[in-house]
Amino acid sequence: MKDSDQRDVFKEWLNSHSALLFKIVRAYTITADDRDDLFQEISLQVWRSIPNFRHEAAVTTWLYRIALNTALRWKSNEKKRVTEDLASMPVLQAESKPQNERIDWLYDEISKLNEIDRSLCLLLLDDFSYRDMADILGVSESNVAIKIHRIKKYLIEQSKKSQHYEI
Amino acid sequence: MKFEEMRTIWDEQNKQHLFVVDEKLLQQNIEGKKRSSSNLVSRIEIMLIVVNIFSGSIVLGLNIQHAANLFNNAMGILMLATAMYLYFKRSSRLKSENRFDRTMLGDLDHAIANATYQARLSYGMLFYVMAIGILMFLNAMAENKSFTILLAITVLFAITIYLASWEHRGWHVARKKRLEAMRAKLVE
Numbered sequence: 611m612k613d614s615d616q617r618d619v620f621k622e623w624l625n626s627h628s629a630l631l632f633k634i635v636r637a638y639t640i641t642a643d644d645r646d647d648l649f650q651e652i653s654l655q656v657w658r659s660i661p662n663f664r665h666e667a668a669v670t671t672w673l674y675r676i677a678l679n680t681a682l683r684w685k686s687n688e689k690k691r692v693t694e695d696l697a698s699m700p701v702l703q704a705e706s707k708p709q710n711e712r713i714d715w716l717y718d719e720i721s722k723l724n725e726i727d728r729s730l731c732l733l734l735l736d737d738f739s740y741r742d743m744a745d746i747l748g749v750s751e752s753n754v755a756i757k758i759h760r761i762k763k764y765l766i767e768q769s770k771k772s773q774h775y776e777i
Numbered sequence: 778m779k780f781e782e783m784r785t786i787w788d789e790q791n792k793q794h795l796f797v798v799d800e801k802l803l804q805q806n807i808e809g810k811k812r813s814s815s816n817l818v819s820r821i822e823i824m825l826i827v828v829n830i831f832s833g834s835i836v837l838g839l840n841i842q843h844a845a846n847l848f849n850n851a852m853g854i855l856m857l858a859t860a861m862y863l864y865f866k867r868s869s870r871l872k873s874e875n876r877f878d879r880t881m882l883g884d885l886d887h888a889i890a891n892a893t894y895q896a897r898l899s900y901g902m903l904f905y906v907m908a909i910g911i912l913m914f915l916n917a918m919a920e921n922k923s924f925t926i927l928l929a930i931t932v933l934f935a936i937t938i939y940l941a942s943w944e945h946r947g948w949h950v951a952r953k954k955r956l957e958a959m960r961a962k963l964v965e
Contacts, residue, residue, distance in 0.1 A: 617804075624798065632795050649798075654807050679884040686888065686955045701803045702796045712786045726962040729881065735787040748880025749964060762780050769778035 611661045619660050624653070627673050630736070631656075634674075635702075637720050637728055638681040646700045648684050653701075655680045667745075671738070675746045678729045685725050719768050723761065730754065731761050818895060822867045825902075829860035848916040852909060859905055870894055885960045892953035899945040906941055910934030 624631075631652055639645045659676050663669075720731050726747075733743045740758070744751045833856030840849050877887040914930050 621800070624800070624803075628796075628798060629791055633790070636795070645796075649796075650803065650806050653803055657807050675879070675881070679881055682881065682885065682959060683888055686952055686959065699799075699802055701799050701806060703799065704796055710789060713790050716783060716786055724962050725959055726881075735784055737784070746881060747963065748878060748882030753964070765783060766778065766780060769783070 616657070616660050619663075620653075620657050623656065623660075623669060623673065627670060630670060630673055631677055633732060633736075634677045634681055636717055637732055638685060638725075640721075642700065642702075642704070646702050648681060649702050651684055652677045652680045670736075671742060671746065674733065674736075674738075678732070678746065682725055682729070715772065719765055723764070727757060727761055730757050731765075734758055734761065818870075818891060818898075819867075821898075822863055826860045826863050826867070829856045829863070833857035833860065846916060846919045848912045848919060852912040852916070855905075855908060855912070866894075866898070882960070882963055885956060885963065889953065889956045889960060892949065892956055896945065896949040896953050899941065899949045903938060903941050903945060906934065906937055910938070 631649065635645050635649045635652065639648050655676050656673060659672070663672055667675075716735075720728055723731055729747070730743060733746065738746070740751045740754050743754045743758075747754065833853045836849060836856065837853035840853060873890070874887075877883040877890075910930065910933075913934070914927065917927055917930055
């Protein structure tokens with residue numbers, strides 16, 4: 611694949627699916643520096659994955675798989691990153707939009723889940739089927755179903771505890 | 778709140794972009810990262826192989842010219858043997874690179890295999906440094922070097938071994954454990 615073709619595909623994916631990447635980045639990070647770092651790492655892996663994309667899966671499924679795998683690996687490197695230089699210019703700039711408390715609450719609850727359940731929760735909220743989730747994760751559908759049941763139960767319980775139940 | 782309501786809340790963010798991406802800077806950074814961090818393990822392996830071949834050849838070459846003692850010869854042989862061992866380990870690692878499927882589990886297994894390899898490599902290097910240190914010490918003793926030199930060799934290698942073991946436990950083993958814990962959470 612030519613470099614220019616790869617660049618075009620990357621640009622198109624970034625324009626059409628950046629919201630998907632932002633969700634994953636937000637769910638796996640706390641600080642703005644981390645957000646920027648993870649977003650750049652995911653972008654790099656997405657870029658590298660383009661020549662391997664064979665249209666066997668939807669672009670969103672492909673991007674989710676790349677982005678979630680990168681986020682997991684990124685989390686496992688957390689200790690090392692503390693010493694790395696974060697003084698470079700940020701790639702991501704937060705838009706100054708009014709805060710959405712309900713989304714903030716949801717992200718807050720997602721961040722309390724372990725890394726694996728967080729992945730599943732994102733896929734679940736974005737309406738992926740159990741079959742797709744099992745394919746992305748590499749585990750059985752029954753395993754996915756058990757985890758989903760636990761995650762749903764947890765989120766519903768948390769919503770009951772919080773003020774947001776009234777929203 | 779029902780789960781379907783949460784999904785509605787979740788979908789609200791699809792209508793608004795939370796961030797703006799500096800595409801030009803992102804492209805520059807991707808190019809930079811592609812060059813700099815393509816494969817750290819591979820670069821370390823190549824560096825260790827080259828350094829060991831180079832140093833081992835010099836040590837053995839000088840020994841032949843100056844009829845050095847047994848410990849010096851052993852050090853040269855150890856360096857060349859280490860280079861060969863690293864070369865074979867690297868070859869088998871590269872052969873096994875494509876056996877992982879493209880799922881989160883496959884990717885984690887791949888990351889664990891790499892972390893295990895790195896942990897073994899750093900553990901092996903600990904013993905290698907220790908062996909080189911002992912041989913250097915014995916060589917210095919055989920050549921009747923002063924107490925100061927013997928002490929300097931001991932301190933230098935003690936510090937190196939301490940730092941290498943700290944890196945092994947604090948980084949390589951810890952990372953492997955974190956990945957294994959993630960895998961356990963995935964398959965449980």
